[in-house]
Amino acid sequence: MLKKERHDFIMRQINLHNRVLTSDLVQLLNVSEDTIRRDLQELVDDGLLFKVHGGALSKSYHSSFDDSTVYARDSKIVIAKKTIRLIKDGMVVLIGGGTTILELVKQLPQHLGATFFTISPLVAVELAKYNNIEVILIGGLFSKNSQITYGGHVISQLAEIKVDLCLMGTSAIHPEEGLTDTDWEINQLKKAMVACAKKTAVLCISEKLDITLRLKVCPIENISYLITELEVEHESLAGYRAKELNIL
Template identity: 75%
Template sequence: MLKRERHEQIMRQINLHNRVLTTDLVDMLQVSEDTIRRDLQELSESQKLLKVHGGALSRSYQSAYDDNAIYAREAKIVIAKKTISLIKNGMVILTGGGTTIIELVKQLPVHLKATFFTISPFVAIELAKYDGIEVILIGGIFSKNSKVTFGGHVISQLAGINADLCLIGTSAIHPEYGLTDTDWEINELKKAMFQCSKHVAILCISEKLDITLRLKVAGLENIHHLITELPAEEECLREYRSRGLNIH
């Protein structure tokens, strides 16, 4: 595989999942670890990603307020506008982090009155702009990679919440294998978020459909809504619909 092709594959993984591990890239591209390290260094020097120990991060994920740097922003705005229909006055809502959730917050009705719990400081800052929203930031260890709080202290706080709706992004979703990811700690956090919520909505750009990663978060039976930028009747969403998800 040519270097240009490797770089394209690496950036696709970065754009889809916000972060990549060197070991995963070695397996996927079938090259040496030294080759991947050099590729990541070159992409970092050209300002296309942020190289970190063990892998790399998306620059847009690190710069949540730079609208121009957000990958697939138009699709995420469509998802955000669709999600608004699930949010009602008086609700207790739990959110994850990431650029799709931030786009959602920017689309909320000005006069919404609700309580939001979030594990993301970036999301909390955006929510604080609304007078009628009570914002509760769940504190714990701060993940420099995912930009959310995690750990046992966060999970214990989540156990005391009874949320009407959980809004969360994903790295991958598959009709058979459900929701998957690559980070063990973040996976355990998402499981706890599911457990304390009456309904769960997954906000997902269509490029992340039909993908599986190495760690399972939850089966589709634990998810109530799937929201993408696609029309709900799209053929690629048929299997998700047949498994009981409300498609938006």
């Protein structure tokens, strides 16, 4: 595989999953670790990503103020506008982090009156711009990679609340394998988020459909809504419709 092809592949993985591990890229591309390290450094030098210990991160994942680097932003705005119909005045909502969630928060109606718990400081900052929204930031260890709080303290706090609706992004979803991820700590956190919600909605651009990663968060039956930019009857969603999942 040519270097440009490797770079394109790496950037696609970054755009889809917000982060990549060097070890995973070595296996996926069947090249040496030194080659991947050089590739990542060249992409860093080009200003396309952030290099961290063990891998790399998307630039768009680290700021709520710069929309120019958000991958598939138009699709995420469509998802955000669909999601808003689930959020009603007086609700208690638990909301995750990531670029799709940030787009959702930016699209909320100004008059909305609700309580939002969040594990994302960036999301909390955006929510604080709404006069009628109460914002509760769940504190704990802070992940420099994912820009959210995590760990046992966060999971303990989540176990003490019951919310009407949990809104989360995802790295991968599959009709048979359910919701999956690559990071152990984030995986445990998402399990706790699903457990404390009466209903859970997954916000997902269509490029993340039918993907399975190594750590299971929950089966598809634990998800109440799947929200993509696609039309409900799109053929790509047939497997999810067969599971009687509510699709927006």
